[in-house]
Amino acid sequence: MSKAAIITGGGSGLGKATALRLAEEAVNIAVVDIDEEGGNETVDLVKKEGADAVFIKADVSKVEEVKNYVDKTVEAFGSIDYFFNNAGISGSGEYYLDTEISEIEKIVGINLMGALYGVRYVAEVMLKNGGGSIVNTASSAGVIGQDSVVTYSATKHGIIGLTKSMVAEYAKDGLRVNAIAPGPTETKMVKEFYDNNPKMKENAEAGIPQKRLGTPEEVAELVAFLLTSKAQYINGEVIRIDGGFTNTK
Template sequence: MLHDKIALVTGGGSGIGRATSLKMAGYGAKLVIVDFNEAGGQETVRLIQEQGGEAIFVQADVSKTEDVQRYVQAAVDAYGRIDVFFNNAGIVQKFNRLADIEENEFDRIMSVNVRGVFLGMKYVLKVMEQQGSGSIVNTASTAGVKSEHSASAYSASKHAVVGLTKGAAIEYVKKGIRVNAICPGGVETALTKGVEAAFLSGGYVPEEVGNMRMGRYAQPDELAEVACFLASDRASYMTGSIVLADGGLTL
């Protein structure tokens, strides 16, 4: 499905990013793993190599222009092209009502979740346009299509990811580049383990948090399959699609 494709993955050191990187490698892609956490990123590379795949790691802060330029250049230097970009790195906010969100917390969320996604696309799109081909998959969230209680900053950031996805899809549809987004709901990762406790501390727990519609949280591998499909030529007629993979959470 991704045989001999060059795939660049941000947030590849854990969770959905790691699961998708391993899955892409299994489908024949060569990986460039990007993460702020060097230990996590190097571990993903090791796991890929153990299963017979090929990968390199680049440590980066996705909200910094120079770091983004560096990881993009590292991919081009190593492999000559970027066929797939899984623009996945993101963080969650401290759950609070809007008036209680600290300004530096709002800035932190926007810096990683919006600026990071924007910068990644900005510099990867330049490479893909020169190639005349490419597939970008952004990680949004169910919070990108409906707001979450006590998470207005996070919801705003993921709504922005949806907007960036649709905008880029329109602008590059005639350039051989597809841009889609995946919207996970509850996923069992290190990033989301503290969500329920955080809601409790804020005095409000949405009904669906403790009892997902399917009766469970998603496994990262399940989201990885969706991301791989969108990245691959099997989704050749899809661009600007905002794909919900949420176990019915938004129904």
């Protein structure tokens, strides 16, 4: 029987690249995103790879919509084996005391509450079926402090706490939960952030020992490895993929 995965933020960037990488392994994909056009495009590309896929529209900051994407995935594929808990936003790049409260609430709602809700309802299904594998998207800003992204950084530090604590509670029951901590990567979200804050792109590239941004495909290889049976004894880890960026901090 084919494995099934949920990927939030699957309409672009890391989510899209991971969907295509898992499709190469014949994994069926529930593509979850607020963006219908991007989500359906990913579905079409997955199907061209020979796997099955469905698009489920959801605002992950709303618990009812998270429950819905979990239920719809089980309806479509019968189980949830893998979960790439990836949906997130960055913010305006303003210093924290200049950031609007509405922006803080939005970032926390999507990045942290969305991730917490996702793990809550996906893990419930996985544990009923004997276990499963989750990869949460943290960030280089989740392992070090960075200016201009205080709220984002706080949510990504929270993702790491979620990852480690779920393992403490449920590893014995067959659940694996790991996190990735990408540095600056060539995604739509990062491009838009740097378009609004061009000096920060210069600073980022200068601070990366490999002197370039990462690619979504590079991150997708790591996520696919962590999700699947190739990484059976890796649990509770936060794996940096940043060209050495945080190694120098």
